[in-house]
Amino acid sequence: MHELSLVQGIVDAVQETAREKGGKVTGFRIKVGELSQFDIRLIRQLLADLTRGTSLDGAKVLVEKERCRVRCLGCGSSWDFKQLAGTLSAEEKEMVHFLPELISSCSKCPSCSKSYFEIESGRSVKLAEVILDG
Amino acid sequence: MADVDSASDFRQGMIRRRLGGVRHVLLVLSGKGGVGKSVVSATLAAELAVSGFVVGLLDADIYGPSSALLFGIDEVPEEGKGGLTPPTIRGVKIMSVDLFASGRPLPLTGYGARQVLLELLALTDWGKLDCLIVDMPPATGDIMQLLTSLGNAKPSGLVVSMPDRLSTAVAHRVLELLRNEKVPAIGVVENMRRTERSRRRGAQGPAKLAKEFRVPFLGSLPYDRGVGEAVDRADIGALLKTPFAAELRKATLPYKEKLRTD
Numbered sequence: 001m002h003e004l005s006l007v008q009g010i011v012d013a014v015q016e017t018a019r020e021k022g023g024k025v026t027g028f029r030i031k032v033g034e035l036s037q038f039d040i041r042l043i044r045q046l047l048a049d050l051t052r053g054t055s056l057d058g059a060k061v062l063v064e065k066e067r068c069r070v071r072c073l074g075c076g077s078s079w080d081f082k083q084l085a086g087t088l089s090a091e092e093k094e095m096v097h098f099l100p101e102l103i104s105s106c107s108k109c110p111s112c113s114k115s116y117f118e119i120e121s122g123r124s125v126k127l128a129e130v131i132l133d134g
Numbered sequence: 135m136a137d138v139d140s141a142s143d144f145r146q147g148m149i150r151r152r153l154g155g156v157r158h159v160l161l162v163l164s165g166k167g168g169v170g171k172s173v174v175s176a177t178l179a180a181e182l183a184v185s186g187f188v189v190g191l192l193d194a195d196i197y198g199p200s201s202a203l204l205f206g207i208d209e210v211p212e213e214g215k216g217g218l219t220p221p222t223i224r225g226v227k228i229m230s231v232d233l234f235a236s237g238r239p240l241p242l243t244g245y246g247a248r249q250v251l252l253e254l255l256a257l258t259d260w261g262k263l264d265c266l267i268v269d270m271p272p273a274t275g276d277i278m279q280l281l282t283s284l285g286n287a288k289p290s291g292l293v294v295s296m297p298d299r300l301s302t303a304v305a306h307r308v309l310e311l312l313r314n315e316k317v318p319a320i321g322v323v324e325n326m327r328r329t330e331r332s333r334r335r336g337a338q339g340p341a342k343l344a345k346e347f348r349v350p351f352l353g354s355l356p357y358d359r360g361v362g363e364a365v366d367r368a369d370i371g372a373l374l375k376t377p378f379a380a381e382l383r384k385a386t387l388p389y390k391e392k393l394r395t396d
Contacts, residue, residue, distance in 0.1 A: 002257050005148070005217040009256065012151075013144035073243070094210070095234045098218075099253055101246040102231075105238040115241040123249075127144050 002098065003038055003125075007046040010127050014056060023132035027060035033122035034068035034081045035100040037093060043125065060131075068122030070103060074114030081122065083110060100124050145256035150286055152217075152255065155262040156190070158393060159289035160320070161281055163312075165304035167198070167272035170325040171294050173361060175269035176204040176226075177379050178292075178386060180370045183225030187264040187393060190220065192254070193230035194281060195271040196247040197240055202232040206368030210234060217259035224370050229258045248276050264393055274311055282315040291319045292352075292389075295340040296326050302339040309347045320392075321350035323385050326357045353385035 010030060018025045030047070032038050044063050051057055068081035084107045085093065092106040104117045153159070162175040172195065179191040193201035202208070205226070211218040211233055220227040231240065231250055242250065260266065268289070271277050282289060291312045295305035305322065312319050324340040344351035355378050364373035373379060 001215070002213050002217060004215060005257055005259075009144045009148040013147050016147060095236075098210075098257075099231065099234050099250050101242055101250050101253075102235055102238075102240075104241045104246065105235050115239065116243065117241075118243060119246075124253075 003042055004046055006125050007043060008050055010125065011047070011050045011054070011056065013127055014059075014130050015054070017130045018055065018132060021132055025056055025059045025130060026133050027062065027131040028056075028127065029062040029064065029129040029131075031064050031066040031126050031128045033066045033100065033124045033126070035070075035096060035103060035119065035122050036124040037097045038125060040065055064128075066122040069120040070117045071120050072109035072112060072114060073116040073118055074109055075112040077109060077111040078120065079110065143252075145252050148256040149252070149284070152258060152260060153266075153284060153287040156260060156266045156287060157263065157396065158265045159268060159284060159287045160265060160389070161268045161270050161289050161291045161317070162294060163270040163278070163291055163308050164294040164301065165272060165274055165308040166301055169294050169296050169301055170355075171195075171272075172200045172204060172269050173365065173373075173378075174292075174294050174323070174325060174355070174382065175267050176201060176370065177373055177382055179226045179267045180224050180374055181379065181383055181386070182265055182267075182390065182393070184374065185390060187390075188262060189225065190227040190229070190260045190263045190266040192258075192266060192268045193228070193232070194251060194268050194277055196231050196242065196250050196277065197271065199230045199232040199235075199240075201228055201269055202230045204365060204368060205370060207233065208236065211258075214259060216261075218254075218257045219259055227260060227263070229254055244276055247271075248280060251277060251280060274307060278311065279315075282312070282317045289317055291317050292386075293319055293322045293343075293349075294325050295322060295343065297324055297339045299339065302343050305340065306343055306346075309343065309349070313347065319347065319349040320389050321352040321385075322347075323352045323382070324354040327354045328357045350388070352388070353381060355381045355385070 071078045183189045193199045205223040220229040295301045322344040341351040358378035360376040
């Protein structure tokens with residue numbers, strides 16, 4: 001379950017931000033990219049477990065789903081993950097779950113059939129904002 | 135606009151912590167493809183493991199990974215509580231994008247390759263290592279920038295060059311970049327020496343290069359058919375028995391000593 005490692009990494013980064021800038025964390029915002037196929041409920045649960053009893057206990061945590069848009073570098077068309085995911089096997093979905101960039105390794109542009117993509121949004125989990133008091 | 139790293143890319147902190155248990159990071163570089171970096175990296179990693187060191191091998195050649203093929207691994211790393219557990223073959227913990235891609239093409243932009251490497255570095259649970267060998271990609275792009283600035287890991291470099299003028303010209307650039315990036319080079323090793331004549335030429339190429347940059351010239355590794363045969367069979371045991379491996383063992387004795395005493 002590499003979600004646990006990533007969420008722990010986010011919690012550590014939030015605490016580090018508070019130490020560096022000084023102040024108490026009153027809230028933080030996380031975006032969960034659709035391409036990672038993470039279960040948002042699991043991310044919320046992990047955040048609750050990992051912040052309990054720490055300096056982040058009581059901080060307002062906002063977890064947002066971020067829609068994935070992938071642009072073909074061949075023809076410039078943009079696609080949702082859902083438009084590409086239909087052709088993926090379970091093994092390929094797992095591969096993209098670990099390493100989102102590998103969507104290029106297992107998909108072709110529905111418009112021009114080329115393989116080079118740029119992930120415009122919704123790649124994986126990321127720390128979007130840390131709110132500090134004072 | 136790509137889905138860029140935010141200023142607070144939390145993976146940087148994860149990478150710092152992951153590499154906290156690694157005593158030495160050794161980047162194996164040549165700048166040019168086809169020089170034998172991957173075979174040198176794999177042989178050195180296996181050789182260090184045989185000598186009792188705890189060793190990891192990171193395949194940073196994201197476009198053309200070969201470490202998994204060299205060690206004959208075809209399994210997705212297991213997910214543990216601490217992250218991804220690299221499979222261990224002959225005492226070497228191995229991580230490569232190919233353990234996920236399984237031979238599929240890797241049509242990635244430079245930015246995409248960097249993201250893949252950041253993810254592998256952030257997620258891989260190496261545990262405590264005496265040495266992490268990094269099989270570097272050809273060229274001197276942003277992957278090199280990322281790996282030469284690994285914060286607390288303080289990497290050093292081993293430069294591999296063939297005896298010819300083209301290889302040494304590219305290796306020259308690599309050494310210059312290492313100097314600029316303040317990454318110490320443990321030395322230059324010549325690879326694929328074919329004849330006595332080419333050995334003499336090597337003395338003018340890679341050895342001269344080492345002298346110019348005031349780094350040790352570690353030795354000359356022969357062109358060895360046994361290497362190709364061992365690689366074709368993914369037989370690391372056979373690879374370690376080749377004259378090539380014997381010369382590499384000699385060439386890297388000072389590094390092994392450094393690992394023992396540091």
